[in-house]
Amino acid sequence: MIKQSLWTDNIKVRALHRLNKNIKTDILIIGGGIAGISTAFNLKNSNQQITLVDSYKIGFGVSSKNTGKVTFFQGYYNKIKDIYDNDTALLYLRSQKEAIKIIKNNILNYNIKCHFKGTSSYLFADSEKGIKELEKEEAFFTENNIKITNKKSLPIKFPLIKAISLANTAVFHPVKYILALKEELRKKKNIKLYENTPIIKVKKTANGYIAYTEKYTIETNKIILCCHYPFSIIDGYIPFKTTVEKSFLTASKTSKPKSFSAINMDSSTYSISYFDDEDDYILFLSNSNSLNKNMDNEKKYQDHINLAKEYFDHVNYAWSNHDIITSDYLPFIGALNKNLFIATGFNTWGMTNGVIAGKLLSDLLLNKDNNYINLFNPKRSLNIKVLSYNIKNGLNYINSKLNNSIEPSPKVEIIEYQGEKYGVYTDENKKRHYVKNICPHMKCNLIFNNVEKTWDCACHGSRFDIDGNVIQGPAVDNIK
Structure with a gap:
């Protein structure tokens, strides 16, 4: 079993330089995932000088760790309708369909080889509570004259009581799609791309911003934050409007490929999709929980592996992912002020929301009209129905700051030295690795992840290696 995403294995990629001088x-654009690369792609024919930086390799962050679904059958529409109204839910549905159309057009126009394949999508339930939620979603589609089909089973053997399906959705290879857009951008003289270039600080100026790397600066008129989770706390107050959800995923080879995708409506999330390349795979996601409820990584990881083996016999790849969940099931995409823009909170549907973010952000920057400006406005007023969610987020943040528990392991301990707490990990060579046990982002305590051998923040998902080097934001500073 390979402990990495299926999408990043055996990928030949043209490495780009890191920033090596001060520039204007x-x-x-900070972040080279699906949202950042889509935004740059939509700006490529403008007369603007565009710079995109990624802290690692373009396309190899969170956008490389999903199930490869390109679908509008997401299970959120009745919830959005309940919070707002039917028109808002329909507008969100329209945005997801438009994202799929954009992907299709890019693939056709630029001859992108990313294994895009049309499929049917399923929503299903295996509990009384899940059936009630499924029937509400079914009613939304029926009332809005959207054709769905009732099903008694999935195309594979999987436990359920009720299911519905519709057509015109797809699966694809997300990394190959992103890398194809990257290669198109490399041809443009007004586009500069830099990898392994983390931004550690942003300073506001009279006319824009200065972004700082470890050694160099980027002076810019406007900044677009497409870095999954924003490292800025104040602008938009995103940490208090969202939670971070962790999920576990596997990919298993199959000799009986079935072209479909599915997600359940029960309290325990199961998500399934198929991908065919030289080999055929079934991708499976389970054990999704907010980070403050997901501290025993080893148990949840093993539970997921056991489930995958129960349903699909074996596992070839295994990995985990973080998703940003908003209080009203709509992403935050748009302007925080006249020179600062953001795209985050994709609610597990990063492929479609990342693509529509690229369209919306580029339209804003080019002063074009867009149907989704108000829908996804990151400064939108949240109604009374979601206030309790935000209060709960605040309480979870306080609880995570106070929690200093660690997963049981003879190799890990928390010690106190000169009034500060340190995490200590002892490796296989009996070398002890010391790090301060506080995340530099918002000062939450860190939890050791025995599965991936990292120190993880239970508040917002920052991750550090055993020597305290940051490997995933929103934190930008190492811990020592």
Whole structure:
């Protein structure tokens, strides 16, 4: 079993340089996942100088750790309708369909080889509570004259009581799609791309911003934050409007490929999709929980592996992912002020929401009209129905700051030295690795992840290696 995403294995990628001098640009995009690369792609024919930086390799962050679904059958529409109204839910549905159309057009126009394949999508339930939620979603589609089909089973053997399906959705290879857009951008003289270039600080100026790397600066008129989770706390107050959810995923080879995708409506999330390349795989996601409820990584990881083996006999790849969940099931995409823009909170549907983020952000920057400006406005007023969610987020943040528990392991301990707490990990060579046990982002305590051998923040998902080097944001500073 390979402990990495299926999408990043055996990928030949053209490495790009890291930033090696001070530069000036019109627009700086921070983050080279699906949202960042889509935004740059939509700006490529403008007269603006565009710079995109990624802290690692473009396309190899969170966008490389999903199930490869390109679908609008997501299970959120009745919830959005309940919070707002039917028109808002329909507008969100329209945005997801438009994202799929954009992907299709890019694949056709630029001859992108990313194994895009049309499929049917399923929603299903295996509990009384899940059936009630499924029937509400079914009613939404029926009332809005959207054709769905009742099903008694999935195309594979999997436990359920009720299911519905519809057509015109798809699966694809997300990394190959992103890398194809990257290669198109490399041809443009007004686009500069840099990898292994983390931004550690942003300073506001009279006319824009200065972004700082470890050694160099980028002076820019406008910044677009497409870095999954924003490292800025104040702008938009995103940490208090969202939670971070962790999920576990596997990919298993199959000799009986079935072209479909599915997700359940029960309290325990199961998500399934198929992908065919030289080999055929079934991708499976389970054990999704907010980070403050997901501290025993080893148990949850093993439970997921056991489930995958129970349903699909074996496992070839295994990995985990973080998703940003908003209080009203709509992402935050748009302007925080006249020079600062953001895309985050994709609610597990990063492929479609990342693509529509690229369209919306580029339209805003080019002063074009867009149907989704108000829908996804990151400064939108949240109604009374979601206030309790935000209060709960605040309480979870306080609880995570106070929690200093660690997963049981003879190799890990928390010690106190000169009034500060340190995490200590003893490796296989009996070398002890010391790190301060506080996340530099918002000062939450860190939990040791025995599965991936990292120190993880239970508040917002930052991760550090055993020597305290940051490997996933929103934190930008190492811990020592």
